[in-house]
Amino acid sequence: MNWLSDNINLLALIAAVVIVVLTVLVAGKYIKQMKTDRSTGELAKENWDGIGEYKNELPSGWAYTFLGAMIWGLWYFAIGYPVNGYSQIGEYNEEVAVHTKMFESKWANADRQTLQEMGEGIYLVQCAPCHGIAGDGMDAKAADLTVWGSAAGVLDTIKNGSKGLGYPMGEMPAGLLDGDSAKRVASYVANGMKGEKPAEFAACAGCHGVDGKGMGGMAPDLTKYGTPSFVADVLNRGKKGYIGTMVSFKGRLTPIQEKAVGTYILSLSRGE
Amino acid sequence: MFHWLEKRPFFFAVGVFLVIAFAGLIEIIPDFAQASRPVVGTKPYTVLQLAGRHVYIKDSCNACHSQLIRPFKSETDRYGPYSLSGEYAYDRPFLWGSKRTGPDLMRVGEYRTTDWHENHMWEPSSVVPGSIMPAYKHMFTQNADIETAYAEALTVKKVFNVPYDKPGMPKLGEWEEAKKQAMEEARKIASEMKNQDVKDAVANGEIPEIVALIAYLNSLR
Numbered sequence: 001m002n003w004l005s006d007n008i009n010l011l012a013l014i015a016a017v018v019i020v021v022l023t024v025l026v027a028g029k030y031i032k033q034m035k036t037d038r039s040t041g042e043l044a045k046e047n048w049d050g051i052g053e054y055k056n057e058l059p060s061g062w063a064y065t066f067l068g069a070m071i072w073g074l075w076y077f078a079i080g081y082p083v084n085g086y087s088q089i090g091e092y093n094e095e096v097a098v099h100t101k102m103f104e105s106k107w108a109n110a111d112r113q114t115l116q117e118m119g120e121g122i123y124l125v126q127c128a129p130c131h132g133i134a135g136d137g138m139d140a141k142a143a144d145l146t147v148w149g150s151a152a153g154v155l156d157t158i159k160n161g162s163k164g165l166g167y168p169m170g171e172m173p174a175g176l177l178d179g180d181s182a183k184r185v186a187s188y189v190a191n192g193m194k195g196e197k198p199a200e201f202a203a204c205a206g207c208h209g210v211d212g213k214g215m216g217g218m219a220p221d222l223t224k225y226g227t228p229s230f231v232a233d234v235l236n237r238g239k240k241g242y243i244g245t246m247v248s249f250k251g252r253l254t255p256i257q258e259k260a261v262g263t264y265i266l267s268l269s270r271g272e
Numbered sequence: 273m274f275h276w277l278e279k280r281p282f283f284f285a286v287g288v289f290l291v292i293a294f295a296g297l298i299e300i301i302p303d304f305a306q307a308s309r310p311v312v313g314t315k316p317y318t319v320l321q322l323a324g325r326h327v328y329i330k331d332s333c334n335a336c337h338s339q340l341i342r343p344f345k346s347e348t349d350r351y352g353p354y355s356l357s358g359e360y361a362y363d364r365p366f367l368w369g370s371k372r373t374g375p376d377l378m379r380v381g382e383y384r385t386t387d388w389h390e391n392h393m394w395e396p397s398s399v400v401p402g403s404i405m406p407a408y409k410h411m412f413t414q415n416a417d418i419e420t421a422y423a424e425a426l427t428v429k430k431v432f433n434v435p436y437d438k439p440g441m442p443k444l445g446e447w448e449e450a451k452k453q454a455m456e457e458a459r460k461i462a463s464e465m466k467n468q469d470v471k472d473a474v475a476n477g478e479i480p481e482i483v484a485l486i487a488y489l490n491s492l493r
Contacts, residue, residue, distance in 0.1 A: 044275070045275075046275060046278070046279065077294070077295075077298060081298070081299070082298075088343055089343055089354075091343075092343035092344065092345070092348075092354070095345055096345055096348075099345055125350065126383070129384075129388070129392075129399055129400055130388055130399070132399075133401065138398075138399060141387070141388075141391060141399065244385065244387045244388075245385040245386070245387065245464070247382065247383050247384070247385060249383075252352065252382075252383075
């Protein structure tokens with residue numbers, strides 16, 4: 001048994017012994033005093049059913065502490081509290097300002113891995129109750145994020161149409177293309193519209209523009225589809241679509257957090 | 273002087289009260305009248321929302337949920353801006369709660385929707401795995417008490433001058449009008465729900481509790 005080799009145990013044991021010894025000594029002293037002492041001093045005039053009270057002076061240490069506390073109390077009531085104007089809200093504002101500054105400088109150039117991890121945390125708190133922990137939309141209760149943002153997601157949109165993001169162009173009709181032509185366009189859009197443009201994209205150009213950039217905000221900018229900045233756009237607009245209502249997160253996440261959660265959900269559909 | 277006080281329990285009690293109340297008085301009173309005015313944009317509840325609020329109270333949601341976001345970063349990050357006194361101006365009684373078994377609901381209307389509440393109130397664990405919140409299936413069949421809600425709204429309008437029927441504020445009007453308006457709000461909510469029994473009930477002119485409750489939850493912003 002070497003439990004005494006632990007400092008804490010040893011100290012605790014010593015302290016316990018000291019406490020026991022002190023208790024016995026002090027208790028013994030007072031018990032003896034009770035046996036032999038006689039009361040002295042002057043009694044106060046009052047007498048309550050035979051119980052009197054001595055007029056003992058307050059010990060001076062107590063008296064000074066009490067006076068000091070009173071002076072401090074008056075200072076606090078008259079000057080300390082009202083003049084310094086402490087407020088909980090003020091403290092909150094300072095705390096938030098400090099935090100925001102630190103947050104922004106610390107994560108301004110965060111790499112993908114970091115953003116993805118941060119995004120997962122935000123996702124689990126803010127988005128998982130609707131989209132499910134796995135992001136699958138829980139039996140179509142919300143958008144299936146394991147599909148949205150990839151070529152399969154574009155294909156879905158082409159097949160079913162889309163509404164509710166609140167673009168001036170309004171709704172996108174269902175079934176504009178099908179079969180292989182739809183697939184070609186989908187993978188072209190999902191790859192950031194790089195490479196050779198399939199001829200069928202003409203079906204989309206009427207609304208999204210020949211360059212896919214959405215004709216100056218009339219329809220979504222397809223060159224951003226599948227990037228965190230498209231997600232940020234969705235978060236700011238909200239969406240009342242065919243599946244249900246996605247709430248707007250406008251002002252509730254910082255730009256870095258939006259980028260992080262976007263990076264995370266896109267990693268779900270792109271298998272990264 | 274203290275002997276005098278010691279012998280007079282009544283004045284002793286008054287003295288104790290003054291000493292203890294002093295800090296409270298000096299901190300609370302100057303700000304109170306100002307802070308308890310309604311915040312700009314705060315509106316009284318409509319009759320349907322009030323009926324939902326009665327359901328909320330009846331089913332003791334406030335035993336597990338608070339409605340008070342404190343000014344701490346950890347809370348405002350999760351629930352939205354901290355609460356102001358004036359936001360409770362039309363809450364009788366306020367439902368601050370004192371225990372968070374579940375999350376705060378002060379601004380739940382900002383980030384949850386009718387269809388989500390429908391799934392969640394029917395079976396919480398269907399959307400939040402492992403949720404310990406009870407299911408409230410009975411709300412889908414029991415009807416909400418619109419009469420009492422109307423009576424309350426009318427009472428606070430007459431007694432406390434709550435600004436119903438003022439420009440930009442909810443309409444109250446006569447009972448028949450109020451009932452029609454509550455039905456209309458209920459139909460809007462039911463149209464976003466999937467439960468067929470609820471839809472049928474609303475089409476028949478009834479208002480199940482769940483519809484009123486969702487109206488109330490959506491109004492929490």
